[in-house]
Amino acid sequence: MEAHRQTMSSPRFYIPAEFSEGDLIQLPQDEAVHALRVLRLEEGDTITLLNGKGAKAEAILSTDGEPTRRARSASCKILSVQEFDRPCPAITLYVAPPRNKNMETVLKAATELGASEIVPILCRHGVAKPEKDAIQNWQLTLIAASKQSANPWLPEIHEPMDFGEALNACQIPGVFGAVPGPEDKALPFPDPQGAPRLALWIGPEGGFAPEEDQALRAGDVVPLTVGSWTLRVETAAIALLAVALDRYDIHHQR
Amino acid sequence: MEAHRQTMSSPRFYIPAEFSEGDLIQLPQDEAVHALRVLRLEEGDTITLLNGKGAKAEAILSTDGEPTRRARSASCKILSVQEFDRPCPAITLYVAPPRNKNMETVLKAATELGASEIVPILCRHGVAKPEKDAIQNWQLTLIAASKQSANPWLPEIHEPMDFGEALNACQIPGVFGAVPGPEDKALPFPDPQGAPRLALWIGPEGGFAPEEDQALRAGDVVPLTVGSWTLRVETAAIALLAVALDRYDIHHQR
Incomplete structure (x- = not known):
């Protein structure tokens, strides 16, 4: 299964915001809980953000200095942004x-x-x-x-x-x-x-x-x-x- | 809703058999239970049969002389048969x-x-x-x-x-x-x-x-x-x- 896992993209999160390279973005509470408790992601993991308006970003997860297991919130730093055309037709x-x-x-x-x-x-x-x-x-x-x-x-x-x-x-x-x-x-x-x-x-x-x-x-x-x-x-x-x-x-x- | 009901076809039953006009066919046990207990059909109601091999038949339900509520089996008499071509492609x-x-x-x-x-x-x-x-x-x-x-x-x-x-x-x-x-x-x-x-x-x-x-x-x-x-x-x-x-x-x- 290893080869398969490597081809999977990083976990995706929906954040209805504007994305720019270098931005620090706070994860909404439910997305933070999902990242930390369900997916058990760690500080420094790569995640994918979608804003629902055509932008997709790669970002690095941060638990704002808290140890991951105890963290109650999370933010991320945007590494790169990709803009997609509107659906056509x-x-x-x-x-x-x-x-x-x-x-x-x-x-x-x-x-x-x-x-x-x-x-x-x-x-x-x-x-x-x-x-x-x-x-x-x-x-x-x-x-x-x-x-x-x-x-x-x-x-x-x-x-x-x-x-x-x-x-x-x-x-x-x-x-x-x-x-x-x-x-x-x-x-x-x-x-x-x-x-x-x-x-x-x-x-x-x-x-x-x-x-x-x-x-x-x-x-x-x-x-x-x-x-x-x-x-x-x-x-x-x-x-x-x-x-x-x-x-x-x-x-x-x- | 009455107009709508009238356009609905009669209840359909699956019976993997050959159909010919005039045939008397016994309903399988589960289909008979469905007809009598769930759909509460009555002696003389019209039903549709499908045989899974391209034939569709209109038939009249019979409870073999038993009052419908007490009947434990049902048969039907085929009125007409329609044969459909195999799916293409x-x-x-x-x-x-x-x-x-x-x-x-x-x-x-x-x-x-x-x-x-x-x-x-x-x-x-x-x-x-x-x-x-x-x-x-x-x-x-x-x-x-x-x-x-x-x-x-x-x-x-x-x-x-x-x-x-x-x-x-x-x-x-x-x-x-x-x-x-x-x-x-x-x-x-x-x-x-x-x-x-x-x-x-x-x-x-x-x-x-x-x-x-x-x-x-x-x-x-x-x-x-x-x-x-x-x-x-x-x-x-x-x-x-x-x-x-x-x-x-x-x-x-x-």
């Missing part, structure tokens, strides 16, 4: 939230695949209105996924919106997950070259209601089906994100 | 199994998306060797996903194989999930027209080991990356399946 994922664990799957995968924004939508066939504090938990899931996937751009999550309101407010070209039918297969996406932004619309487990489906088509949102069978919300969200990224890459390599 | 998913729940996610999505075969592979960086009885549980997950997604073709799951052994035995063109790097983006897939079969290779959480990566490339398995960041096994499996299906559909509509 910038994808906004409009998704009818499935039940808890499954929404976590959607949020993790959206972060790994590099979605820019996530808008939970309330549809007629939606399973449940999200709890009041759902958005705080979703935010924590996004941060954890950002650290796991090393994506320095944290997707922005919005307050849940009514489907019709969200569709009216949406100004970017879009694609929606449709019930499989041969007529909707492999339609061309809206041209990604003009403005590399795309909205992906994923309905609830019971599918978009007929009037929602009609509203999407009337708004020039293109139906897309992947495979021939009924997809759960999680599978549909991941599948459409992957197809959108792949079509964009192919388009831009020709 | 026929995709074999070679995947290093992640931990329990996450392997379930892979299996469910593979069924929804219509994979033909699944081969668990043991890689150097794999998290854990599957338990002896893992394959029985995986089989149940596939059956549940087949019922949920209405896919009448049950993916075939194989016993776990050593990576090298699986690669040597594999005779079909393949694509593997690679660590993101610009050089591997949007490479053309092996031509799907000659033989519409494709192998998808998904490594473990720590990635394919360098010698595994080399063996794949040496065997003309094409690297594919989706997005720019590290994907978990589940996300990678779903993303690659979706991209493979989409590229095939686009290719065949031109």
